[in-house]
Amino acid sequence: MNIYLIIILISYLAVTGFGYWLEYLNMAYLKRYGSVVPSEFQGQIDNELLIKTQNYTIENTKYGIVLSVFNSIIALIFIFGGLLNIYNTWIESLNLPFMAEGIIFFITLYYVESIITMPFNLYQVFKIERKYGFNNTNPKLWITDFIKSIILSTIIMGIIIAIGLFIVTESPNFWWLWVWGFFLIFSMFIMYISPYIIEPLFNKFTPIDDESLVQGINSLMKKVGIMVSRVFKIDASKRTSHTNAYFTGIGKVKRIVLYDTLLKKMNIQEILSVLAHEAGHWKKKHLLKSMIVIEGIGLIAFYVSFRLLKYDLLTELFQIEKSTFFAKLVVLAFLGEIVMFPFTPFLNFLSRMHEKEADRFACEITDDPESMISTLVKLSKDNLSNLHPHPVYAAFHYSHPPVIQRIKFIRDVLTKK
Numbered sequence: 001m002n003i004y005l006i007i008i009l010i011s012y013l014a015v016t017g018f019g020y021w022l023e024y025l026n027m028a029y030l031k032r033y034g035s036v037v038p039s040e041f042q043g044q045i046d047n048e049l050l051i052k053t054q055n056y057t058i059e060n061t062k063y064g065i066v067l068s069v070f071n072s073i074i075a076l077i078f079i080f081g082g083l084l085n086i087y088n089t090w091i092e093s094l095n096l097p098f099m100a101e102g103i104i105f106f107i108t109l110y111y112v113e114s115i116i117t118m119p120f121n122l123y124q125v126f127k128i129e130r131k132y133g134f135n136n137t138n139p140k141l142w143i144t145d146f147i148k149s150i151i152l153s154t155i156i157m158g159i160i161i162a163i164g165l166f167i168v169t170e171s172p173n174f175w176w177l178w179v180w181g182f183f184l185i186f187s188m189f190i191m192y193i194s195p196y197i198i199e200p201l202f203n204k205f206t207p208i209d210d211e212s213l214v215q216g217i218n219s220l221m222k223k224v225g226i227m228v229s230r231v232f233k234i235d236a237s238k239r240t241s242h243t244n245a246y247f248t249g250i251g252k253v254k255r256i257v258l259y260d261t262l263l264k265k266m267n268i269q270e271i272l273s274v275l276a277h278e279a280g281h282w283k284k285k286h287l288l289k290s291m292i293v294i295e296g297i298g299l300i301a302f303y304v305s306f307r308l309l310k311y312d313l314l315t316e317l318f319q320i321e322k323s324t325f326f327a328k329l330v331v332l333a334f335l336g337e338i339v340m341f342p343f344t345p346f347l348n349f350l351s352r353m354h355e356k357e358a359d360r361f362a363c364e365i366t367d368d369p370e371s372m373i374s375t376l377v378k379l380s381k382d383n384l385s386n387l388h389p390h391p392v393y394a395a396f397h398y399s400h401p402p403v404i405q406r407i408k409f410i411r412d413v414l415t416k417k
Contacts, residue, residue, distance in 0.1 A: 008335065009080065015341045016072050023061050026386075026393035030054055033388040041387065044377050055168055056132045056384040063128060064242075074116070074371040079334055085320045090325040098325075102165045103158055104205060105326040110157060131239070133207040137239045145239075147200045148201055155201065160186065168325070176306035177207055180299050192304055195248040195255055203234040208258065213268050215304050218258060220272050224279040224366060231256045242383055245274050247282065256280070265382060269371040277372070280361030293350065297343075305332055344396055351399040359406055360413055367408045 034054035036043060078084050081141075091105050125142065129135035163182060168175040190198075199205070208214050208231045221228045232351040236244070243262040248255045256275060261269070281287060308314060314331040316322040363369040380387065380403045387403050400406070 002317075005080070008338070009076075011338050012072075012076075012334075015338055016068070018341075019068065020065060022390075022393045022396055023065055026390045027058055027061055028343050029390035030057055030386060030388050031392070036388070038387055038403055039289065040373075040411075041377060041380075044223065045381060049381065051385075052132065052347070053384045053386065055064070056128075057173050057386045059128055059131075060124075063120075063124055065116070070120070071117075075334065079318065082319075084318070084327060084330060088320055088324055089322055091326070092322045092324055098169060099162050099165045101135070101324075102326055103161050106161055107154060107157055109330075110153065111150070118146075127380070128353070134241045136241060141238065145202060152198065152201070156190070163334065176302040177299075180295075180302045183298070184295055191248075199234075199248075200284075203236065205232040205234055208233055208263075209230065210263075210268075213271065216268055217275060220276060220365070221254075221256075221279065224276075224278060224283055226254050226282060229255050231258070233258045233260050235260055236259050237264075242377060245278065247273070247278050265378060269366075270375040270378065271369060273366055273368065273372040273375050276362035276366045277358045280393060281354065281359030284354070286355050290354070293347070295375060301336065305329075308332060328347045348395065348399055355400045355406075356409060359410055363410055363413050369413055372410055373407050376407055379403075 007244065031054070032048050034057075035050055037047075037050065039049060055394055078087075088105075091101055094101065094104070095295055096104065122142075125135055125137060126139075160183075164179050167178045171178055206219075215230055218222060218228055229308075232255065234257055236242075239260055241261050243265060244259045245256070248257060258271065262274070265272070309325065309328050309332070312323040312328075314328045314335075318331055320331075359372065362372055366372070379385070385403060387402075389398065394402055401409070
């Protein structure tokens with residue numbers, strides 16, 4: 001093993017090890033403070049629920065570590081142990097056209113990954129989630145969802161790979177720009193069709209039949225400047241007891257979708273505060289701002305990839321006999337995970353700032369911060385959210401501010417009014 005491979009291996013192990021240290025830090029912090037009821041939750045949560053929350057967080061953390069260790073071992077064997085070389089040589093021996101080779105290369109890897117991680121997924125859904133009262137999925141529904149996901153992913157991946165590789169062959173010097181543009185357009189297309197074609201494959205959408213709620217939503221959205229095409233609820237409860245709500249659609253016209261679990265647990269004012277928060281993201285153009293940052297990074301990544309893929313350095317470095325475009329992409333993706341890790345806190349910081357702005361907007365547009373606070377308390381209790389994440393862990397892993405910080409911020413907004 002040459003010095004460059006040793007440096008890459010050490011870097012990967014350092015990044016992975018740092019991730020495990022963060023998990024340990026968070027669990028130790030939770031064990032130390034997990035039994036303390038925050039002042040924001042006084043009278044809203046008891047010791048029994050705190051213990052349940054603590055156990056749920058720790059059990060999910062241990063599960064995540066085991067899965068991560070398994071994935072890391074597989075990745076190291078595949079990249080450093082010669083399996084990539086064997087697999088790549090086999091694909092090359094098929095003597096298929098360039099696009100066909102690429103489709104088979106990546107979709108086969110996707111199938112293998114889906115199969116070998118299936119036991120972990122089953123354990124989380126039917127052991128951990130069921131143990132804590134969240135899972136409502138039966139084996140038949142899980143298998144049906146799995147098959148649908150495989151078929152859907154195969155179709156989408158097939159389209160992306162085929163068009164992407166077609167662009168590479170037709171524009172060898174500028175494919176990085178055209179492929180980046182294609183990915184951007186395709187992702188927006190998926191966002192547009194998802195509510196009408198993809199999501200109904202998994203859930204049943206029915207119009208909200210509570211007229212007072214519909215009127216409240218329409219009145220709120222009118223104040224914000226959003227046109228609501230329909231307000232739906234989905235039968236999320238057939239799979240989970242977790243709660244959620246979201247907007248779909250591009251532009252000013254939106255569909256609002258509420259989990260039936262949310263409708264059962266929240267009153268009208270609390271539901272409106274959730275939607276006001278989502279409306280805040282639209283009003284403040286958070287999706288657009290996030291896309292600009294992410295797509296900007298993506299454009300740079302595509303150009304760097306283009307420069308690296310022009311040469312055989314990557315395959316020679318990892319001793320891959322056939323220097324195929326696909327093998328170089330796999331190596332590049334592996335290296336990309338290491339390079340992008342230090343940027344994680346920045347991206348999450350940006351997301352947390354957006355969430356803070358959306359909270360402020362929700363309080364101002366509804367003039368009802370107390371409903372926003374009661375919503376956050378209920379959501380935390382119902383989802384067994386960790387009330388005591390370690391600050392460093394939150395910096396790396398939280399796209400939303402910890403709930404205690406959100407409530408304190410809203411209290412501050414209320415105080416200043």
